[in-house]
Amino acid sequence: MSYLAVQGLSIQFGGLKAVDDVSFEVAQGEVFTIIGPNGAGKTTVFNMISRLYTPTAGRIVFKDEDITRLPVQLVAARGIARTFQNIELFENASTLDNLLVGRHRHSSTSLVEDILFSGRVRRQELEHREAVERVIELLRLQHCRDMLISGLPYGVRKVIELGRALAIGPELLLLDEPSSGLNVEETDDMAHWILDIRRRLGITVLMVEHDMSLVSRVSDRVLALNYGKIMAVGTAQEVQTHPDVVAAYLGT
């Protein structure tokens, strides 16, 4: 049984085949990275796995369940969380509140239950708080726990965005360009967090990334896309030196 299997995945926007017959498998515990030039279809693959887009053809199977058409609100309940290329945090709320929002979105109690069974709700609230405090400790965010996002540097916000995805307790984490907008030192820290998350929490990571130093440092395997099609799959070294990949990046 494969952990995550993407089979013949395709999506078309008007006349454009943004992703064209893409198949790959990700093993449990692996850091698997998708690279490729701008417009290659990387984020679109993510958007299909996280169910923001429905494929035109193909299947996505996660732990033996076909999730190709799973309603988007059930994705987190299956243990899949994602971050976005552009940070999507609430600017005028604290770090703590942003992480709690990540949890509440996936809360299992309804409004009626909230009113009728306040004990259960209180227990769940406690669980949310404990989970969020664990993430704050793991990512060493204590210094900005109660600070508003709007006053925090970009590099810290990127780590909080990662924390918000972790707060829901995922087993598969989709990271869309975790290093975008970060300087060399912050990118180095991000590599550390990704490896730490995998090592300490056993989370499987599927990542889209441009920075090849980060890709080489954290990835077990790399897949290169171009014009929606797979060019190469292998180690970072193998893929980076593949003639089709070299040609695509040089624009030849």
Ligand SMILES: Nc1ncnc2c1ncn2[C@@H]1O[C@H](COP(=O)(O)OP(=O)(O)OP(=O)(O)O)[C@@H](O)[C@H]1O
């Ligand atoms: N909702 C959409 N409607 C129309 N076209 C889209 C849509 N989403 C993506 N595309 C197109 O699909 C192609 C692939 O886009 P995608 O964002 O997946 O590329 P990418 O590899 O992630 O690029 P980048 O590295 O620049 O983020 C592009 O040509 C893009 O314009």
